[in-house]
Amino acid sequence: MALADIRxxxxxxxxxxxxxxxxxxxxxxxxxxxxxxxxxxxHTTTYxxxxxxxxxxxxxxAEDVQAVVALCAxxxxxxxxxxxxxxxxxxxxxxxxxxSIDFSNMKRVLEVNAEDxxxxxxxxxxxxxxNTYLRDTGLFFPIDPGANASIGGMASTRASGTNAVxxxxxxxxxxxxxxxxxxxxxxxxxxxxxxxxxxxxxTRLFVGAEGTLGVLTSVTLRLQGIPAVIAGGICxxxxxxxxxxxxxxxxxxxxxxxxxxxxxxxxxxxxxxxSGLTLPEQPTLFVEFHGNEESVRLQSxxxxxxxxxCGGGAFVxxxxxxxxxxxxxxxxxxYWSCKALRPGYAALSTDVCVPISRLADCxxxxxxxxEEHGLLAPIVGHAGDGNFHTCVVxxxxxxxxxxxxxxxxxxxxxxxxxxxxxxxxxxxxGQGKQAFLPKELGGSLTLMRQIKQALDPHNIMNPGxxxxxx
Amino acid sequence: MALADIRxxxxxxxxxxxxxxxxxxxxxxxxxxxxxxxxxxxHTTTYxxxxxxxxxxxxxxAEDVQAVVALCAxxxxxxxxxxxxxxxxxxxxxxxxxxSIDFSNMKRVLEVNAEDxxxxxxxxxxxxxxNTYLRDTGLFFPIDPGANASIGGMASTRASGTNAVxxxxxxxxxxxxxxxxxxxxxxxxxxxxxxxxxxxxxTRLFVGAEGTLGVLTSVTLRLQGIPAVIAGGICxxxxxxxxxxxxxxxxxxxxxxxxxxxxxxxxxxxxxxxSGLTLPEQPTLFVEFHGNEESVRLQSxxxxxxxxxCGGGAFVxxxxxxxxxxxxxxxxxxYWSCKALRPGYAALSTDVCVPISRLADCxxxxxxxxEEHGLLAPIVGHAGDGNFHTCVVxxxxxxxxxxxxxxxxxxxxxxxxxxxxxxxxxxxxGQGKQAFLPKELGGSLTLMRQIKQALDPHNIMNPGxxxxxx
Numbered sequence: 004m005a006l007a008d009i010r011x012x013x014x015x016x017x018x019x020x021x022x023x024x025x026x027x028x029x030x031x032x033x034x035x036x037x038x039x040x041x042x043x044x045x046h047t048t049t050y051x052x053x054x055x056x057x058x059x060x061x062x063x064x065a066e067d068v069q070a071v072v073a074l075c076a077x078x079x080x081x082x083x084x085x086x087x088x089x090x091x092x093x094x095x096x097x098x099x100x101x102x103s104i105d106f107s108n109m110k111r112v113l114e115v116n117a118e119d120x121x122x123x124x125x126x127x128x129x130x131x132x133x134n135t136y137l138r139d140t141g142l143f144f145p146i147d148p149g150a151n152a153s154i155g156g157m158a159s160t161r162a163s164g165t166n167a168v169x170x171x172x173x174x175x176x177x178x179x180x181x182x183x184x185x186x187x188x189x190x191x192x193x194x195x196x197x198x199x200x201x202x203x204x205x206t207r208l209f210v211g212a213e214g215t216l217g218v219l220t221s222v223t224l225r226l227q228g229i230p231a232v233i234a235g236g237i238c239x240x241x242x243x244x245x246x247x248x249x250x251x252x253x254x255x256x257x258x259x260x261x262x263x264x265x266x267x268x269x270x271x272x273x274x275x276x277x278s279g280l281t282l283p284e285q286p287t288l289f290v291e292f293h294g295n296e297e298s299v300r301l302q303s304x305x306x307x308x309x310x311x312x313c314g315g316g317a318f319v320x321x322x323x324x325x326x327x328x329x330x331x332x333x334x335x336x337x338y339w340s341c342k343a344l345r346p347g348y349a350a351l352s353t354d355v356c357v358p359i360s361r362l363a364d365c366x367x368x369x370x371x372x373x374e375e376h377g378l379l380a381p382i383v384g385h386a387g388d389g390n391f392h393t394c395v396v397x398x399x400x401x402x403x404x405x406x407x408x409x410x411x412x413x414x415x416x417x418x419x420x421x422x423x424x425x426x427x428x429x430x431x432x433g434q435g436k437q438a439f440l441p442k443e444l445g446g447s448l449t450l451m452r453q454i455k456q457a458l459d460p461h462n463i464m465n466p467g468x469x470x471x472x473x
Numbered sequence: 474m475a476l477a478d479i480r481x482x483x484x485x486x487x488x489x490x491x492x493x494x495x496x497x498x499x500x501x502x503x504x505x506x507x508x509x510x511x512x513x514x515x516h517t518t519t520y521x522x523x524x525x526x527x528x529x530x531x532x533x534x535a536e537d538v539q540a541v542v543a544l545c546a547x548x549x550x551x552x553x554x555x556x557x558x559x560x561x562x563x564x565x566x567x568x569x570x571x572x573s574i575d576f577s578n579m580k581r582v583l584e585v586n587a588e589d590x591x592x593x594x595x596x597x598x599x600x601x602x603x604n605t606y607l608r609d610t611g612l613f614f615p616i617d618p619g620a621n622a623s624i625g626g627m628a629s630t631r632a633s634g635t636n637a638v639x640x641x642x643x644x645x646x647x648x649x650x651x652x653x654x655x656x657x658x659x660x661x662x663x664x665x666x667x668x669x670x671x672x673x674x675x676t677r678l679f680v681g682a683e684g685t686l687g688v689l690t691s692v693t694l695r696l697q698g699i700p701a702v703i704a705g706g707i708c709x710x711x712x713x714x715x716x717x718x719x720x721x722x723x724x725x726x727x728x729x730x731x732x733x734x735x736x737x738x739x740x741x742x743x744x745x746x747x748s749g750l751t752l753p754e755q756p757t758l759f760v761e762f763h764g765n766e767e768s769v770r771l772q773s774x775x776x777x778x779x780x781x782x783c784g785g786g787a788f789v790x791x792x793x794x795x796x797x798x799x800x801x802x803x804x805x806x807x808y809w810s811c812k813a814l815r816p817g818y819a820a821l822s823t824d825v826c827v828p829i830s831r832l833a834d835c836x837x838x839x840x841x842x843x844e845e846h847g848l849l850a851p852i853v854g855h856a857g858d859g860n861f862h863t864c865v866v867x868x869x870x871x872x873x874x875x876x877x878x879x880x881x882x883x884x885x886x887x888x889x890x891x892x893x894x895x896x897x898x899x900x901x902x903g904q905g906k907q908a909f910l911p912k913e914l915g916g917s918l919t920l921m922r923q924i925k926q927a928l929d930p931h932n933i934m935n936p937g938x939x940x941x942x943x
Contacts, residue, residue, distance in 0.1 A: 118725060118830040161670040172668050174677070175645065190916040196826040197858045198642050199895035200631040200681055201913050202902055202939050203921045207644070207677035211670055228727045255588060257698050298768070356666040360588040388667045425669035432672055443671055446660040450928060451673045457927035458920060469672050 014100045018078035019057050025074050026060060026102065033061045033108075044085050044095060044103040048150070048338065050351040050399055051093035051435055056083055056103035063108045065181065065189055065220035072218060072463075073187030075102055081466050084214040086127060086153025090160055091352050092433025094213050098467035104218060106155055112136050113221060121178055121195055123223040126155020133224075142226040145170035148429065149335045155219045160431035161211030165334065168254070168387030169261040169293065172429065173210050176225045180209050182217035185459040189220060208454075213431050214465035215473075216458045230293035234303060235262070235327045236320025238310045239285045243267055243370055243382075246286040247363035249306075249313040250386040254359050258305050262291035263387040264334055267370060270341075270381035277340030278333035288315075288386070289334055291327070337383045341394035344379060349399035353412055355419035356390035356428030365422055366391055369415055378411055390428035417442075432469045440469070484570045488548035489527050495544050496530060496572065503531045503578075514555050514565060514573040518620070518808065520821040520869060521563035521905055526553055526573035533578045535651065535659055535690035542688060542933075543657030545572055551936050554684045556623025557599060560630055561822050562903025564683050568937035574688060576625055582606050583691060591648055591665055593693045596625025603694075612696040615640035618899065619805045625689045630901035631681030635804065638724070638857030639731040639763065642899065643680050646695045650679050652687035655929040659690060678924075683901050684935035686928045700763035704773060705732070705797045706790025708780045709755045713737055713840055713852075716756040717833035719776075719783040720856040724829050728775050732761035733857040734804055737840060740811075740851035747810030748803035758785075758856070759804055761797070807853045811864035815849060819869035823882055825889035826860035826898030835892055836861055839885055848881055860898035887912075902939045910939070 026034045035041075036058040045053035057080075060071050075082050081101025088095055097103065106127030115122040117140045124133060131151045134143050148157060148164035156162070158180065163172035170176065179193035192205035209216060240246035243265075250263055265288055266274065272284045288310070292302040299322075307318040321327060333340070342350045357365045366382060373380045373393065384391025395411065398404045416426040416439045426439040441448050448470070455462075455473040462473050496504045505511075506528040515523035527550075530541050545552045551571025558565055567573065576597030585592040587610045594603060601621045604613050618627060618634035626632070628650065633642035640646065649663035662675035679686060710716035713735075720733055735758055736744065742754045758780070762772040769792075777788040791797060803810070812820045827835045836852060843850045843863065854861025865881065868874045886896040886909045896909040911918050918940070925932075925943040932943050 116828065116830065118721070119828040120725070121828070161668075161674070163668055167668065171645075174668075174674065175641075184920065188916055188919075190920060191914065192917055194890070194895060194913070195828045195893040196860075196889075196895045196898065197829070198631075198633055198637065198644075198826055198860065198898050200824075200897045200899050200901040201895050201906075202681070202910055202918070203686075203924060204631070204644065204674075204677045204681050205914075205917055205920060207674045211672070211674050216673075251588070255590070297771075301767075354670075356668055358586065358589040358591070358665045359667070360586065390666075390668065419666075420664070423665040425664060425666045425671050427670045428666065428668050429670050431670040436671075440672055443664070444661065444675075446658055447662055447675055448672070449658075450654065450660060450675060453927040454673060454924055457923040 015079050018080045019100055022074050022078040022080045022102070023058055026058060026071070029070060029074070030060050035059045044088070044105065045097060046088060048089055049091050049093055049435070050349045051096065054096040054098045056097035057100045059103040059105050061105045061108050065183070068104060068183045068218050068220050069187050069189060071102060071104055072183045075463055076185060076187055076461070079461050079463060081463050082218060083465050084155065084159070084218050086156030087129060087151065089150035089152045090156060090433060091430045092435035094160065094431060094433040094468055096434060098434070106153060115140060116195070117142060119195060120226045121223060122226055123221055124154055125221055126219045127153050129153050130157065137226065141229055143229050144224055145227050146173055146176055154222050154224070158210050158219060158222050159213050161429065163385065163388070163429040165262045165264055165385060167385060168263055169259055170227060174207055177206055177210050177222055178225055179206055179223040180219050181221045182209055182219050184217045185461065185464055195223060211431065213433060213468045215455060215468050216464060218464070231295045232299045232322060233291065233293055233327070234299045234320060234322040235289065235291035235330070236303070236318055237282065237287055237289050237330065238318045239283050239287045239316045241285065241314050243286045244363045244367050245314045246288055247366055247386065249288060249310050249315055251359050251362060252309045252313065253306055254387055256305070258302055260290060260302065260306065260387060261293040262289065264289040265384045265386035265391060267382040270337060270383045273340040273344055273381050274333045274337065277343045278336055280333055289330055337381070338394060341381050341396055345396045348396050351395045351397070351408060351412070352430070353393045353395070353415055354390070354427045354430040355415055355424055356388060357419050357422040357424030359389045361422040361424065362386060362389045365418060368418060369393060372411065372414060376407060376411060378407065388428065389424065434467060437469070437471055485549050488550045489570055492544055492548040492550045492572070493528055496528060496541065499540060499544070500530050505529045514558070514575065515567060516558060518559055519561050519563055519905070520819045521566065524566040524568045526567035527570045529573040529575050531575045531578050535653070538574060538653045538688050538690050539657050539659055541572060541574055542653045545933055546655060546657055546931070549931050549933060551933050552688060553935050554625065554629070554688050556597060556626030557621065559620035559622045560626060560903060561900045562905035564630065564901060564903040564938055566904060568904070576623060585610060586665070587612060589665060590696045591693060592696055593691055594624055595691055596689045597623050599623050600627065607696065611699055613699050614694055615697050616643060616646055624692050624694070628680050628689060628692050629683050631899065633855065633858065633899040635732045635734055635855060637855060638733055639729055640697060644677055647676055647680050647692055648695055649676055649693040650689050651691045652679055652689050654687045655931065655934055665693060681901065683903065683938045685925060685938050686934060688934070701765045702769045702792060703761065703763055703797070704769045704790060704792040705759065705761035705800065706773070706788055707752065707757055707759055707800065708788045709753050709757045709786045711755070711784050713756045714833045714837050715784045716758055717836055717856065719758060719780050719785055721829050721832060722779045722783065723776055724857055726775070728772055730760060730772065730776065730857060731763040732759065734759040735854045735856035735861060737852040740807060740853045743810040743814055743851050744803045744807065747813045748806055750803055759800055808864060811851050811866055815866045818866050821865045821867070821878060821882070822900070823863045823865070823885055824860070824897045824900040825885055825894055826858060827889050827892040827894030829859045831892040831894065832856060832859045835888060838888060839863060842881065842884060846877060846881060848877065858898065859894070904937060907939070907941055
C-alpha cells in the first residue's frame with residue numbers, strides 16, 4: 004500500500020491483516036476483536052455514525068502502549084486511544100480502521116505530591132475516581148466537564164466545564180504528560196516545576212491534540228485545596244439577556260465565582276422533567292462559590308446585588324451539600340434531559356465560545372434562531388467563560404431535519420466567529436467540526452498540518468481527527 | 474550555498490550580500506548597517522559575547538515584517554526579532570549573521586476591550602508603556618519580569634517575574650498572537666474567546682519559541698482589574714531555610730499573595746548599597762497583597778502568622794505607594810546591584826525552578842555551594858513559584874574563574890533537575906542553556922527539532938536559539 008494512500012485515509016487492509024495476529028500473540032485475552040466490543044469502542048455520546056476499530060487492546064502499562072504503537076507503526080495501522088467514550092465529536096471513531104487502545108485498566112495514581120499540590124496519574128482514571136482517591140489529602144482536581152470522563156481524554160480534548168471560570172481548563176491544569184509518539188518512543192514533555200521556559204511548550208501541544216500526535220501514558224495535574232466552604236444557589240431572570248448581563252458583570256467585577264451556569268427556560272423545563280426538580284421555568288443561573296465562611300458570604304452578597312440590578316429574582320442559596328448536589332447532578336445530566344424531550348432521537352451538542360461582552364447577544368440571537376427555525380434545542384452554558392451549548396434533538400433519519408440542523412450549526416458557528424469567538428470551547432474538533440476549523444483559523448491550519456506530518460508522517464495516530472487528511 | 478550548510482549554521486555570505494541592497498531599497502533610512510547600531514542590537518544584559526547582525530530594519534507594521542521575512546526567505550538569510558534587548562541568554566544574537574528586526578517603532582495598542590479584560594498590542598510596546606496606556610481603564614497587565622521588556626520579547630521567552638505567583642506567566646496571559654512564518658505569511662493562532670479547543674494550541678507553541686518559529690506581529694493579552702488596595706511589606710528571617718518555609722506554607726495554604734520575593738543576606742546587602750535602603754542584612758521576603766481593604770488585611774494577617782511560626786521577625790507592612798515603590802524598585806534593580814558589587818565584571822543570572830516543596834533544600838544547598846567555591850553570587854527569587862536566580866559576578870577574562878562559574882551552573886542545574894525542576898523558569902534557553910535542554914527533556918527534544926524543521930526548513934527564524942542546529 005502506497006504511503007499516499009495511507010495518508011489519504013484509505014484502510015490499509017494488508018497492514019491490518021498483518022498486525023492482528025501479532026497483537027493476539029502479544030496480548031492474548033487482552034486483545035479483543037468481537038463486534039460487540041469493537042462497537043462499544045466506536046460508540047460515543049454523539050450524532051456521528053460509529054466507525055469500528057478492527058480490534059481493541061486493553062493496555063495495562065506504558066510498555067503495553069509502546070508495544071501496540073510499535074507493532075501498528077510497523078504495519079502503518081492506525082491507533083485510536085479510548086478513555087470512557089464520552090467525547091462529543093467522534094474522537095474515538097476509526098474511519099480508517101485500526102486498533103483502539105482501551106485505558107480502562109490503566110488508571111493508577113502514580114504519585115500525589117500533596118505539598119506541591121500536584122499528582123501524576125495514568126490516563127484511564129476518571130475525574131470522579133481521582134477525586135475519590137484524593138479526598139483524604141484535602142485536595143481535589145477541579146476540572147469538571149460534566150461527564151465522568153477519563154483524565155487522558157480530558158487532556159486530549161482540552162476539556163473544561165463548570166469550574167473552568169475559576170480554575171481554568173485542562174491547558175492550565177496539566178503540568179506535564181508522558182506520551183508514546185508515532186515511533187513507539189515514550190517522551191516526557193516537562194517536569195513538576197510550576198513554570199518553565201525550556202523550549203517549545205510540548206505539554207500544551209499534546210493537550211488538545213486529540214491523540215493525533217501521540218498516545219498519552221501519564222498526566223501530571225495541578226490540584227487545589229478543597230475549599231473550607233462551598234455554597235451555591237440559583238437565581239431566575241425575566242429574560243436570557245438579563246441573566247447573561249448578570250454573568251458579564253460578575254466576571255467584569257472579578258468576583259471569583261467557582262461556577263456560573265446558564266440554563267434557558269426550555270433547559271430548566273427539561274431538567275425539571277428529567278431530574279425531578281421544581282424550578283420556575285425561566286432563564287436561570289446556577290452559581291457556586293468556594294472559599295471560607297467570610298469570603299463566600301461576601302461573594303454571594305456581591306452576586307446577589309448584581310443579580311438584583313439585572314432584574315433577577317431572589318437569589319436562593321445554600322451551603323447544604325445534599326441540596327447543592329441535587330442541583331449539580333441535574334446540571335450534569337442536561338444532555339440526557341434533552342434527549343428525554345424526544346426519546347429515541349439523536350442529540351447534537353454545539354459548543355461556541357465568545358468574548359464575555361458578546362455573550363448576551365450571541366445567546367439571545369441563537370435562541371431566536373432556534374425559535375424561528377422550529378428546532379428543539381435547549382441552551383445551557385458555562386456562561387462565565389462565554390461558552391454555551393445548545394443540545395439539538397432531532398431525527399437523524401430524516402434528511403430534511405438533518406439539513407435544517409446542519410444549517411443551524413453553520414449559522415451558530417459563523418455567529419460566534421463574527422464575534423471573535425470559537426466554534427469549540429471545550430469539545431474539540433474531532434470529526435464533527437472540521438469544516439469550521441479553516442474558517443476559524445485560516446492559515447494556522449497549514450502549521451497544524453505541518454506539525455502533524457512532522458510528528459506522525461504515516462498518519463497512524465488517531466487519523467481523521469482535527470483534519471480528515473493531514 | 475547548500476541547504477545542509479545553511480542548516481548547520483554557517484553564514485550564508487552570498488544570500489546576505491544579495492539581500493542587503495534589496496532591504497536598503499525597500500526601507501531606506503529605516504534600514505541601518507552601521508556598526509554602532511548593529512552592536513546595540515546584539516548587546517544584551519548577558520555574559521554571552523555579542524554576535525552582530527548584518528543590518529537592522531526598523532519595522533513599522535506587520536506588512537514591513539512580512540516584507541523583511543519574504544526577502545530574507547528568498548535569500549536564506551536569518552531574521553532575528555529585537556524588542557528591548559533585555560533577554561538573558563543571547564536570544565538577540567546573530568550567530569549566522571542576518572537581519573535584526575527592531576520593533577521599537579511598532580508599539581501601538583491596537584485595541585482594548587475593557588469589558589472583556591483583554592487588549593491587542595504590537596510586539597514592541599513595553600510592559601510599562603502598556604500599563605501607562607491602560608491606567609485610565611482601571612485595568613493593568615500584571616506580568617512583570619523586572620526589566621521593562623517588550624511584550625513580544627516577553628511572549629517569546631515565556632517570561633513571568635514577580636507577579637506570576639498570582640497571575641501566571643505569559644503562557645497564561647497571552648490569548649492569541651499573529652505571527653509571520655518562515656514563508657512570509659501572517660497567521661493568527663486564535664481569537665478572543667477565553668478558551669478554545671480548536672486544534673493544536675499554536676498560541677502556546679509561539680509563546681516561548683524565542684522567535685524560532687515565526688516573528689510575532691501582534692499579541693492579544695488578558696488584563697486584570699487594578700486592585701482597590703495594594704499593600705506590601707517585608708519580613709526578615711534568621712536563615713534562608715526559614716524564609717523558604719514561610720513561602721512554602723503561604724503557597725500551600727492557598728493565600729493569594731500577589732508577590733513573594735526572597736532575597737538572601739548578600740542580596741539585601743547589595744540592594745542596600747545600590748538602592749540606598751537600610752534593611753537588616755538577613756534573608757528577607759518582600760511580599761505584596763492585592764484585593765480590597767478587607768481581603769488585604771486578612772491576607773497580611775495570615776501571612777504574618779505564618780512568618781512568625783517560621784521564626785520571622787516583625788512583618789513590616791505598608792499600603793503607602795511611595796514606600797512600596799522604593800522597595801520594588803530596589804527589587805527590580807537587583808541585577809545592577811549585583812554588578813555594582815564588582816564593577817566592570819560580567820554577571821550571569823541563573824534561573825532554576827523547582828517544585829515548591831524542594832525550594833528550601835535547593836536554595837540552601839545552592840548557597841552552601843556558592844560559599845564553598847568562593848563565588849560572588851547573591852540569591853533572589855520568585856519564591857512562590859519555586860523559581861530563584863543567583864547572579865554570579867565574575868571576571869569573564871579569567872579562564873579559571875569562567876571554568877569555576879560554568880561548573881557551578883552545571884551543578885545548580887543538575888540539582889534542580891534532580892528535584893524534578895527545570896534549568897529555566899523564565900529566561901528561556903537561547904544560546905546559553907542549550908547544553909541543559911537534552912538533560913532536562915531527553916527525547917522531547919527530537920519532537921522540538923521536528924517541529925522546527927517542519928515550520929522553518931531553511932532555519933532562518935532566529936537560528937541558533939534553543940538548539941544550535943535544528
